[in-house]
Amino acid sequence: MRVPxxxxxxxxxxQPGSESFRCGCGTLNxxxxxxxxxxxxxxxxxKPVVAFRISPQTVRSLPRVATTASPKAPLPxxxxxxxxxxxxxxxxxxxxxxxxxxxxxxxxTLATFNATTTQGSNTFQTGTVTMTNVAGTVVAGSNCAVxxxxxxxxxLFGAANTGALKPSxxxxxxxxxxxxxxxxxxxxxxxxxxxxxxAKTGASSALCTAPAAGAGNPGTAxxxxxxxxxxxxxxxxxxxxxxxxxxxxxxxxxxxxxVGATTAALASGANVILYTxxxxxxxxxxxxxxxxxxxxxxxxxxxxxSQAFAAGTQVAPQGTLDDFATNYTTSGNGLRPKGxxxxxxxxxxxxxxxxxxxxxxxxxxxxxxxxxxGCQSQSDLIWYAQP
Amino acid sequence: xxxxxxxxxAQVAIAAIFGKTTxxxxxxxxxTLVSPTGAAGTYTPSKVVLTWTAASPMNGQxxxxxxxxNGAVSSCPATIASYTTIVGSTVGVTLTDNGAIARGxxxxxxxxxxxxxxxxxxxxxxxxxxxxxxxxALAIAxxxxxxxxxxxxxxxxxxxxxxxxxxPLNSTAGNLLVAIIRSNNxxxxxxxxxxxQFANGVNEATAAFRTDIFYYPNNPGAIxxxxxxxxxxxxxxxxxxxxxxxxxxxxxxxxxxxxxxVNTTSTTVSTSAPASVANELxxxxxxxxxxxxxxTKGAGWSSAFxxxxxxxxxxxxxxxxxxxxxxxxxxxxxxKWSVVIATxx
Numbered sequence: 001m002r003v004p005x006x007x008x009x010x011x012x013x014x015q016p017g018s019e020s021f022r023c024g025c026g027t028l029n030x031x032x033x034x035x036x037x038x039x040x041x042x043x044x045x046x047k048p049v050v051a052f053r054i055s056p057q058t059v060r061s062l063p064r065v066a067t068t069a070s071p072k073a074p075l076p077x078x079x080x081x082x083x084x085x086x087x088x089x090x091x092x093x094x095x096x097x098x099x100x101x102x103x104x105x106x107x108x109t110l111a112t113f114n115a116t117t118t119q120g121s122n123t124f125q126t127g128t129v130t131m132t133n134v135a136g137t138v139v140a141g142s143n144c145a146v147x148x149x150x151x152x153x154x155x156l157f158g159a160a161n162t163g164a165l166k167p168s169x170x171x172x173x174x175x176x177x178x179x180x181x182x183x184x185x186x187x188x189x190x191x192x193x194x195x196x197x198x199a200k201t202g203a204s205s206a207l208c209t210a211p212a213a214g215a216g217n218p219g220t221a222x223x224x225x226x227x228x229x230x231x232x233x234x235x236x237x238x239x240x241x242x243x244x245x246x247x248x249x250x251x252x253x254x255x256x257x258x259v260g261a262t263t264a265a266l267a268s269g270a271n272v273i274l275y276t277x278x279x280x281x282x283x284x285x286x287x288x289x290x291x292x293x294x295x296x297x298x299x300x301x302x303x304x305x306s307q308a309f310a311a312g313t314q315v316a317p318q319g320t321l322d323d324f325a326t327n328y329t330t331s332g333n334g335l336r337p338k339g340x341x342x343x344x345x346x347x348x349x350x351x352x353x354x355x356x357x358x359x360x361x362x363x364x365x366x367x368x369x370x371x372x373x374g375c376q377s378q379s380d381l382i383w384y385a386q387p
Numbered sequence: 388x389x390x391x392x393x394x395x396x397a398q399v400a401i402a403a404i405f406g407k408t409t410x411x412x413x414x415x416x417x418x419t420l421v422s423p424t425g426a427a428g429t430y431t432p433s434k435v436v437l438t439w440t441a442a443s444p445m446n447g448q449x450x451x452x453x454x455x456x457n458g459a460v461s462s463c464p465a466t467i468a469s470y471t472t473i474v475g476s477t478v479g480v481t482l483t484d485n486g487a488i489a490r491g492x493x494x495x496x497x498x499x500x501x502x503x504x505x506x507x508x509x510x511x512x513x514x515x516x517x518x519x520x521x522x523x524a525l526a527i528a529x530x531x532x533x534x535x536x537x538x539x540x541x542x543x544x545x546x547x548x549x550x551x552x553x554x555p556l557n558s559t560a561g562n563l564l565v566a567i568i569r570s571n572n573x574x575x576x577x578x579x580x581x582x583x584q585f586a587n588g589v590n591e592a593t594a595a596f597r598t599d600i601f602y603y604p605n606n607p608g609a610i611x612x613x614x615x616x617x618x619x620x621x622x623x624x625x626x627x628x629x630x631x632x633x634x635x636x637x638x639x640x641x642x643x644x645x646x647x648x649v650n651t652t653s654t655t656v657s658t659s660a661p662a663s664v665a666n667e668l669x670x671x672x673x674x675x676x677x678x679x680x681x682x683t684k685g686a687g688w689s690s691a692f693x694x695x696x697x698x699x700x701x702x703x704x705x706x707x708x709x710x711x712x713x714x715x716x717x718x719x720x721x722x723k724w725s726v727v728i729a730t731x732x
Contacts (some may be wrong), residue, residue, distance in 0.1 A: 150408075152411055155410060156410050158413065175649070184404075355464070367418070377416075378415075
């Protein structure tokens with residue numbers, strides 16, 4: 001049988017009839033009967049337990065099981081004489097049983113001595129990262145009017161509103177209202193990006209001879225603009241390059257646009273827009289020469305201003321579906337719409353109930369050539385919240 | 388190593404907490420312009436009137452027309468690049484071309500291509516090909532240029548009181564019929580049958596014979612004979628011809644006569660004014676006094692008939708410019724002349 005060491009507690013195999021054993025730590029243990037414990041148990045009306053103590057010869061401290069049962073009880077002196085061999089075998093068996101009984105049944109014997117306090121009904125519930133997504137016009141599918149953390153919501157553009165585009169400057173618009181409804185608030189990030197972009201879908205007609213990818217693909221001719229807010233929509237895409245430093249009168253012939261230092265170079269022939277947030281309107285111009293980083297004027301192909309532009313008007317490159325869908329592709333590089341109401345907060349920080357209406361405008365570029373007849377482009381828009 | 392993997396796994400699990408919504412399958416599609424159908428062209432001197440049926444759906448702003456002269460080949464190509472000359476543009480379904488293509492060499496074929504067009508800058512008129520044009524199911528019209536002679540009737544035998552001209556075949560509706568009558572009716576014009584109109588005529592009084600031109604515009608078809616009545620027992624002869632590509636409304640343009648009462652070997656007959664347009668039908672009726680045995684038509688003219696026995700002939704041409712038409716007629720002997728000329732457009 002195996003018996004625990006009184007000093008180190010390691011278990012040691014002991015032959016029946018042994019009076020002592022040496023455990024792994026080198027301590028010599030002897031077996032002694034705990035008469036006091038049995039007597040005390042009987043006095044308490046409890047079925048007496050005949051207990052024996054395994055005592056190291058060099059250490060006389062008591063095992064925890066013994067002190068728990070009777071912490072103040074003195075130990076009897078070591079028996080001076082030897083018992084008969086028959087008695088010793090019985091004693092060893094009882095020691096083991098008694099020891100086990102002390103270890104595993106002491107609670108039962110002492111259950112009347114305890115105190116309990118309880119923090120009850122604790123619940124543990126995970127937070128949510130959810131939003132609603134409601135389109136101004138549902139072209140296909142249905143709105144995510146109920147909070148969702150992974151919803152496929154309404155299609156914003158399709159045959160109903162963009163199934164017959166021709167070269168034009170007139171936009172086709174739709175909008176979508178995003179409301180953050182998650183309980184994990186505010187978000188650490190909030191993104192808008194594209195997915196499943198196809199510049200030239202298989203549904204394009206045979207007349208569409210533009211390349212499926214690269215320069216001149218159909219998506220490069222789909223001008224795209226995203227703004228935030230209803231009354232004075234702020235430009236979200238394309239990203240602002242600079243602002244004008246002088247006003248431009250309605251009807252004026254524009255050949256140069258005075259601007260603050262450009263934050264990015266512009267190629268000759270690049271399309272830029274002057275965007276007026278107060279009206280959500282814009283006009284496209286084409287650069288007539290390359291514009292260096294930091295330049296303060298942008299030469300453009302002569303064109304009559306279709307509206308007045310105040311100093312401070314936003315200047316941005318003309319956004320396209322292809323540009324958007326190839327540069328903003330993941331939650332890591334997507335645009336970061338501002339939180340608050342209609343973009344009044346900080347970029348990417350959306351608190352519960354923050355909401356914005358996003359205005360999305362598209363048109364086929366006015367200079368789109370004949371090779372773009374019958375071309376179809378497609379993309380998903382993803383609104384992504386990170387707690 | 389296993390511990391590291393476990394850590395990474397735990398991080399991924401944390402990052403997967405997110406919410407998103409998708410506005411999927413957004414599509415933008417450019418329109419395909421649809422071509423018109425049923426393009427056809429009608430030639431009258433120096434102009435081609437094109438007509439077609441509107442594109443359906445009409446998803447452009449108008450139509451853009453190009454053309455080229457295909458020479459003697461009547462089969463027009465179905466390749467857009469072949470059509471090089473800009474004829475014009477219109478929002479309607481008809482266009483009149485009176486440019487270089489329409490004024491091409493009579494007898495050649497003009498090919499016209501009608502395309503639906505669209506330009507972001509605005510609708511027609513387009514001075515150049517618009518930004519977008521329809522490129523399938525091409526609407527092509529083939530038009531033979533010039534006035535075309537359909538048939539020439541034989542000169543009738545001399546008959547009294549009535550000259551009945553004939554055609555080999557029934558006429559085709561819409562075509563122009565022309566009759567040349569030479570008679571000794573004096574100062575009195577022969578009386579044409581219903582539907583016929585007098586173009587011009589002249590009497591040579593000294594020899595007492597006259598030549599007249601009558602025409603029947605936009606004839607109703609199935610006409611094979613036309614009887615012209617003479618007066619006072621006069622006799623005469625005549626010939627009827629049929630022409631297409633002549634206006635069905637007011638074909639008669641200019642005319643002129645010459646009467647020569649002294650024998651001369653040659654005379655010239657001219658219209659009183661230049662023709663309105665180029666390539667009109669110019670036709671003459673020539674009568675002379677039958678002294679010679681050889682009649683010579685003017686250079687560049689074609690003979691409808693010539694009868695030296697009766698001293699009667701008719702010549703025509705369809706390739707003059709918008710000029711005064713004239714013919715020099717000649718005999719190998721001195722003659723008195725009664726010659727009339729008329730042009731039809």
